[in-house]
Amino acid sequence: MSVTATPDTAPPPSGPDAADPTARHRSFFARFAQGELGSIQVLLALVVIWAVFTIANDRFLTATNLVNLALQIAGIGLISVGIVLVLLLGEIDLSVGIVSGLCSAIMAVLNVQHGWNPYLAIIAGIVAGAAIGIFQGTVVTAFGIPSFVVTLAGLIGWQGVQLWVLGETGTVNITDPVITGLAGTFYSGATAWILGAIVVGLFALACINARRRRVKAGVPAASPALVAARVIGLAVIVFVVIYVLTQDRGVPLAILILVGACVLFDYIVRRTRFGRYVLALGGNEEAARRAGIRVRQIRVAVFMIAGIMAAAGGIVLASRLLAVNQGSGGSDLLLLAIAGPVIAGTSLFGGRGTVWSALLGALVIGSISNGMDLLAFQSSTKNMVTGAVLLAAVIADAIARQRRRAAGRL
Numbered sequence: 001m002s003v004t005a006t007p008d009t010a011p012p013p014s015g016p017d018a019a020d021p022t023a024r025h026r027s028f029f030a031r032f033a034q035g036e037l038g039s040i041q042v043l044l045a046l047v048v049i050w051a052v053f054t055i056a057n058d059r060f061l062t063a064t065n066l067v068n069l070a071l072q073i074a075g076i077g078l079i080s081v082g083i084v085l086v087l088l089l090g091e092i093d094l095s096v097g098i099v100s101g102l103c104s105a106i107m108a109v110l111n112v113q114h115g116w117n118p119y120l121a122i123i124a125g126i127v128a129g130a131a132i133g134i135f136q137g138t139v140v141t142a143f144g145i146p147s148f149v150v151t152l153a154g155l156i157g158w159q160g161v162q163l164w165v166l167g168e169t170g171t172v173n174i175t176d177p178v179i180t181g182l183a184g185t186f187y188s189g190a191t192a193w194i195l196g197a198i199v200v201g202l203f204a205l206a207c208i209n210a211r212r213r214r215v216k217a218g219v220p221a222a223s224p225a226l227v228a229a230r231v232i233g234l235a236v237i238v239f240v241v242i243y244v245l246t247q248d249r250g251v252p253l254a255i256l257i258l259v260g261a262c263v264l265f266d267y268i269v270r271r272t273r274f275g276r277y278v279l280a281l282g283g284n285e286e287a288a289r290r291a292g293i294r295v296r297q298i299r300v301a302v303f304m305i306a307g308i309m310a311a312a313g314g315i316v317l318a319s320r321l322l323a324v325n326q327g328s329g330g331s332d333l334l335l336l337a338i339a340g341p342v343i344a345g346t347s348l349f350g351g352r353g354t355v356w357s358a359l360l361g362a363l364v365i366g367s368i369s370n371g372m373d374l375l376a377f378q379s380s381t382k383n384m385v386t387g388a389v390l391l392a393a394v395i396a397d398a399i400a401r402q403r404r405r406a407a408g409r410l
Contacts, residue, residue, distance in 0.1 A: 039344075039354070042344045042361070045364060046367065049364065049368060056371070056375055066244055066245060066248075067250075071255075073255075073362040074258045075313045075316040076333065076336050076366065077359050077362035078312045078358075079333070079337040080340045080359075081258075081261050082308065083309075084353060084358050085265065085302045085306060085355075086302055087348060088352075090350025090351065091303075093151045094155050095151040095152075095155045095158060096313075097155070097310075097329045097333040097337060098155050098330065099129055099154070099158055099307060099311065099314070100329045101159075101333075102314075103125040103310065104314035105165045105324045106125045107318070108318060108324040109166065109172055111179065112174065112175075118176045122315060129310050129312075133307025138300055140299060140303065141296040141300060142296075147303075163326060166324070170325055172323060172324045174318060179315070179318070180319055182315065183253075183319040183320035185253035186249040188246045192246050195251065196238045200231065203230075254320070261312070262356055262359050265305075269355055277293050277298050281293060283351030336365050339390040339393070340365045342361070342393045342397065343364050343390065344356075345397075347397055348394060349401060365386065368385065369382060
């Protein structure tokens, strides 16, 4: 099976390389070339992207634009979280864009036209996403049809359902403060700093607890200095982000929802039996089946999660736009939702990746789109650039896979 090692689980260098700095450097660059340090590559790319757009337009790194960027990536990032799990499984879901539009339409129609309580309307939209995911996952597993074909049919079919739900008007304006508050709520002042302190504190406790468990189990663990460096590094990032965002409206609730989803599903993938089964199945389905893993149930569950996250993303996008219409979930939303995780290092071949690639990828894609908007690029140019970036990421993933195979890591 091919299961990705994370910084928390990867053992330190041992043998001759451990005492040879040159060998360690070679090992670092080899891992970098083989795509095992995807987060570092993405962060470097992000620095370059931000530098280029800042030089081209000095408004790019202003507090106002960064708050807008956070709002832009929140909905797409939520959809991408579900896509990450599907990609880890070695599958693809081409329907998530239109499913997000359909589920937001269900929420809007129930709330606006039928007077449903906003919380019940939101739950109904998410339940619809779960039901769609279960249906598509069941068709894939029961009949052995490639997920590409099933979800492509879903992309077409669910769009028809969306048009039927919206009816003749085609547009539903959202005014309920609970729903609009998902993208319209901001935290500033002491509240924002307290939230930041809580995030850093929870991260520190998680790192300390993880090290304690590994030491108790007698397996290699990060040194106290490394743990402290990680906590300090995160604290710097969190508080700098809070400082910048609070210079404008504050920290958006929508981005907190995205970060919370990443934390939750990252824990599920890395720390639970279900997550290990997903990675095992994506690495080698036959080996997973022989190991007694219930392949069909895992597949259906992953597609259900993808449907839920698509619904959540669609609802946040509707909250930001204050409306749902016939174009919701269309345009380039599907491309952006899939491109983000792939650009951030989640393999299209399954078994390798991290949930955080949803956030990092959305940040990269969102930064490129936002920067081109500031420079007044035409839609045709934006689509060509985004497509080229996605193609480059897929090629890089394929090359890294070949290098891992040549190095005996696959």
